[in-house]
Amino acid sequence: MSDLTFEIESNPAPRSTEDRAALMANPGFGKVFTDHMAIARYSAERGWHDARITARAPIPLDPAAAVLHYAQEIFEGLKAYRTADGGAALFRPEANAKRFRSSAERMAMVPFPEKAFIDAQRKLVEIDRAWIPDTPDGSLYLRPFMIANEVFLGVKPATEYLFITIASAVGSYFKDPNGTVTVWLSEHYTRAAPGGTGAAKCGGNYASSLAAQAEAASKGCEQVVFLDAAERRYVEELGGMNVFFVFEDGTLLTPPLSDSILPGITRDSIITLAREAGMTVREELYAIDQWREDVRSGRQTEAFACGTAAVITPIGKVRGREDDFAIGDSVAGPVARKLRSMLVDIQRGNTNDSHGWFQKVF
Numbered sequence: 001m002s003d004l005t006f007e008i009e010s011n012p013a014p015r016s017t018e019d020r021a022a023l024m025a026n027p028g029f030g031k032v033f034t035d036h037m038a039i040a041r042y043s044a045e046r047g048w049h050d051a052r053i054t055a056r057a058p059i060p061l062d063p064a065a066a067v068l069h070y071a072q073e074i075f076e077g078l079k080a081y082r083t084a085d086g087g088a089a090l091f092r093p094e095a096n097a098k099r100f101r102s103s104a105e106r107m108a109m110v111p112f113p114e115k116a117f118i119d120a121q122r123k124l125v126e127i128d129r130a131w132i133p134d135t136p137d138g139s140l141y142l143r144p145f146m147i148a149n150e151v152f153l154g155v156k157p158a159t160e161y162l163f164i165t166i167a168s169a170v171g172s173y174f175k176d177p178n179g180t181v182t183v184w185l186s187e188h189y190t191r192a193a194p195g196g197t198g199a200a201k202c203g204g205n206y207a208s209s210l211a212a213q214a215e216a217a218s219k220g221c222e223q224v225v226f227l228d229a230a231e232r233r234y235v236e237e238l239g240g241m242n243v244f245f246v247f248e249d250g251t252l253l254t255p256p257l258s259d260s261i262l263p264g265i266t267r268d269s270i271i272t273l274a275r276e277a278g279m280t281v282r283e284e285l286y287a288i289d290q291w292r293e294d295v296r297s298g299r300q301t302e303a304f305a306c307g308t309a310a311v312i313t314p315i316g317k318v319r320g321r322e323d324d325f326a327i328g329d330s331v332a333g334p335v336a337r338k339l340r341s342m343l344v345d346i347q348r349g350n351t352n353d354s355h356g357w358f359q360k361v362f
């Protein structure tokens with residue numbers, strides 16, 4: 001059904017202006033939700049149907065719903081930004097729609113039509129426009145997801161699905177958006193294996209990363225850096241963010257995409273912007289021993305993580321079982337800062353966008 005469109009049913013009892021203002025004064029990340037959600041259903045008989053923008057509410061689930069047992073679940077994350085003229089814009093939503101389709105295919109789920117995916121995001125942003133923060137670091141974080149809700153305890157791809165998008169008013173992801181993070185080098189746990197689901201945006205990848213995240217927290221680290229599962233040698237990503245390294249000759253390096261690395265839209269945008277700015281970007285395997293050596297010798301001047309939620313986050317220190325190493329002088333470096341402002345300027349419509357990435361909603 002390529003012509004699936006979302007019907008609008010306004011929330012009859014939205015939050016009052018005062019309640020909303022109080023919630024949005026200091027929203028944090030992922031705690032303050034809007035008045036509406038987008039929802040659509042799939043069944044084998046009817047295909048995708050019943051697409052609505054409606055009041056945000058709990059969803060009844062049968063205790064035998066497949067997602068609760070075998071974790072057929074995928075999600076996306078994108079932001080709507082407030083623009084200077086009081087409007088709002090999305091950044092590359094068709095890339096999220098496309099990745100949502102690939103994730104569905106990997107998890108043997110029925111893909112959601114890409115046009116309808118974008119229709120849901122636009123209509124939700126429009127109806128919940130009062131929830132888009134106008135602070136410099138604020139945005140409306142959109143969380144599309146899909147679950148298998150067939151009532152059946154058999155191991156097979158489900159025949160019924162629910163697509164939902166919820167929206168959350170957010171500030172910056174890390175408490176100090178100008179600070180650096182210390183990352184824990186996970187030498188025991190891995191995130192994704194060859195042939196596995198690492199390139200699909202599924203909740204299961206996050207569930208399996210939480211023990212490593214807890215280990216990191218116990219070592220005083222904010223994030224985990226994962227190595228490849230086959231050799232425990234090559235740096236892959238941070239489990240929720242892709243990673244870049246900057247060298248003294250001005251070149252950038254990021255690990256090449258594979259079936260164990262999530263193809264980040266921020267990663268792709270940074271590669272494009274950096275190359276257009278005349279920088280050399282290599283997509284190459286990068287061994288952990290090489291990382292240590294490049295930092296010790298001073299050949300590497302910066303490292304940073306990137307993703308929609310936190311944009312660009314400089315890595316100040318790497319902590320492993322045996323040693324610690326600090327990159328640069330543990331403050332955001334000039335390359336990370338420059339790329340961040342190039343990206344943010346496009347996302348917020350402060351500069352011309354020659355790529356068609358900036359898409360006005362209203």
Ligand SMILES: *Cc1c(COP(=O)(O)O)cnc(C)c1O
Pocket residue numbers: 077201237239240241242262263264265266267306307308309
């Ligand atoms: C979402 C995600 C990223 C970042 O992707 P963006 O499209 O840049 O937000 C990186 N790694 C993992 C594991 C992710 O789930």
